[in-house]
Amino acid sequence: MKKNIESQEDVTLLVHTFYAKVRENKLLGPVFNNVIKDWPSHLKLLVSFWESNLFFERKYFGNPMHAHIEVDKKVKGIINELYFETWLTLWNETIDELFEGETAEIAKNRAKNMAFFLNKNIFDARNHQPQ
Ligand code: HEM
Secondary structure (H helix, E strand, O other): OOEOOOOHHHHHHHHHHHHHHHHHOOOHHHHHHHHOOOHHHHHHHHHHHHHHHHHOOOOOOOOHHHHHHHHHHHOOOOOOHHHHHHHHHHHHHHHHHHEOOHHHHHHHHHHHHHHHHHHHHHHHHHHOOOO
16 A cells, blocks of 8 residues: 655655656656756755645745746746646656655645646736737
8 A cells, every 4th residue: 555645755755756757758858957956956946845835844935836936947938738747747657656645635636736726827927028
């Protein structure tokens, strides 16, 4: 039987396994590998993000909305729904491979909600750029 997500070690395994897949992915890999210069720091940040998100620990204080608008600018506005769908498919796949239970389902739902708002914010930011 698979276990629930319940510790920093679990989140670390999830985040590391997920980003290994992202880096290999034909669509997402080039975006991440272009923008992220320091993978160990990124992975650490994302572990703290998911710990804060799933366990209500105050470890992450960043602004993902702003970060993704900047990412979209760096890759010249190519990010669209397909990128988010691919991201979510890999995220859900990784969770299902490694974990099951309530927190695993919450992690899938939170990512889905956040992907929706990130996508919307990127789109809105693009449409408010001066021509
Ligand atoms: C199309 C899908 C996505 C792409 C291409 C993408 C790409 C990136 C990249 C390149 C960074 C690094 C930014 C930098 O260091 O300058 C980043 C940061 C981050 N991403 Fe994503 N991302 C995607 C979806 C998501 C989703 C769905 C979530 C959450 C569920 C998420 C959460 C985060 C967080 C928390 C950070 C750290 C922001 C900070 O600097 O504080 N991303 N993303």
